[in-house]
Amino acid sequence: MPDAVICPIQADVDVVQTRQQGRNLAADAGFSAGDQTVIAAAISEIARNILMYAKRGEIELRAVTQAERAGIIIIARDSGPGIKDIQRALQDGYSTSGGLGLGLPGARRLMDEFEVISNGNGTTVTMKKWREARA
Amino acid sequence: MEVPILKQGHYLIASIQSALTDADLMQLRESLVARVGKFRARGVIVDVTALDVMDSFAVRTLRDITHMARLRGAETVIVGIQPEVAFAMVQLGLTLKGVATALDLEEGLAFLDTQARERIDRA
Numbered sequence: 001m002p003d004a005v006i007c008p009i010q011a012d013v014d015v016v017q018t019r020q021q022g023r024n025l026a027a028d029a030g031f032s033a034g035d036q037t038v039i040a041a042a043i044s045e046i047a048r049n050i051l052m053y054a055k056r057g058e059i060e061l062r063a064v065t066q067a068e069r070a071g072i073i074i075i076a077r078d079s080g081p082g083i084k085d086i087q088r089a090l091q092d093g094y095s096t097s098g099g100l101g102l103g104l105p106g107a108r109r110l111m112d113e114f115e116v117i118s119n120g121n122g123t124t125v126t127m128k129k130w131r132e133a134r135a
Numbered sequence: 136m137e138v139p140i141l142k143q144g145h146y147l148i149a150s151i152q153s154a155l156t157d158a159d160l161m162q163l164r165e166s167l168v169a170r171v172g173k174f175r176a177r178g179v180i181v182d183v184t185a186l187d188v189m190d191s192f193a194v195r196t197l198r199d200i201t202h203m204a205r206l207r208g209a210e211t212v213i214v215g216i217q218p219e220v221a222f223a224m225v226q227l228g229l230t231l232k233g234v235a236t237a238l239d240l241e242e243g244l245a246f247l248d249t250q251a252r253e254r255i256d257r258a
Contacts, residue, residue, distance in 0.1 A: 012157040013156050016154045016156050019188055020154065023187070023188075033219050034218075034219045036219075037187060037188060037217075037219035037220055037222065038219075038222070038223045038226060040223075041190055041223040041224075041226075041227055044188055044190035045190055045191060045227070048190065048191070048192060103191065105228070106191065106226075106227035106228050107227075109226050109227065110223065110226050110227060
């Protein structure tokens with residue numbers, strides 16, 4: 001498996017395929033079975049967010065090594081309407097789609113680093129998980 | 136991929152075999168709710184042992200199945216949630232409040248039997 005892969009997100013099958021790719025990449029990077037599941041779940045939530053709010057977009061999955069640690073970076077990009085109030089979108093239970101409102105805050109809890117950039121031209125969510133982040 | 140649904144006595148057993156798309160999950164919901172009536176089922180078991188991820192949509196659909204089946208007179212129990220999946224669900228903040236769960240198929244059947252007995256006792 002290559003170190004980076006870009007997965008288009010435009011249908012519900014892409015959600016399943018992308019989280020499977022993410023799990024494989026995490027396994028190759030040496031993540032535990034528990035962390036692989038956590039990474040797959042986070043990918044599932046942000047992929048679902050793309051479908052729900054932007055209809056289409058892409059998710060880039062990348063294995064990284066930084067200093068002493070190895071990890072995985074997940075970048076979700078779309079050209080949708082953007083998130084008006086990022087602070088609120090990161091709050092538990094806040095949803096404008098009638099969903100559970102767990103997408104972004106849930107994914108954030110699962111990852112070590114989480115960043116959202118959003119404007120009228122779309123949204124980019126970058127999240128990272130490190131292998132040695134927790135003892 | 137369609138989820139096979141087996142009929143065993145008064146119970147229906149849906150045994151998920153692989154990862155499911157949202158459309159698959161919705162189809163499972165429709166066919167279970169329909170079959171509760173068709174087979175006059177008293178209990179439903181959804182075996183999720185093969186699911187390696189449960190996200191918010193999967194959890195919501197399982198909860199919907201439970202509530203819809205209950206409205207049709209059948210109790211539902213979800214069996215086989217894997218330890219890693221449970222861990223990720225808790226981190227995500229996903230709960231299955233109001234939904235019965237059991238370790239595996241055997242425990243699920245035992246749970247439904249107990250429920251059925253209690254129902255007879257009440258009557």
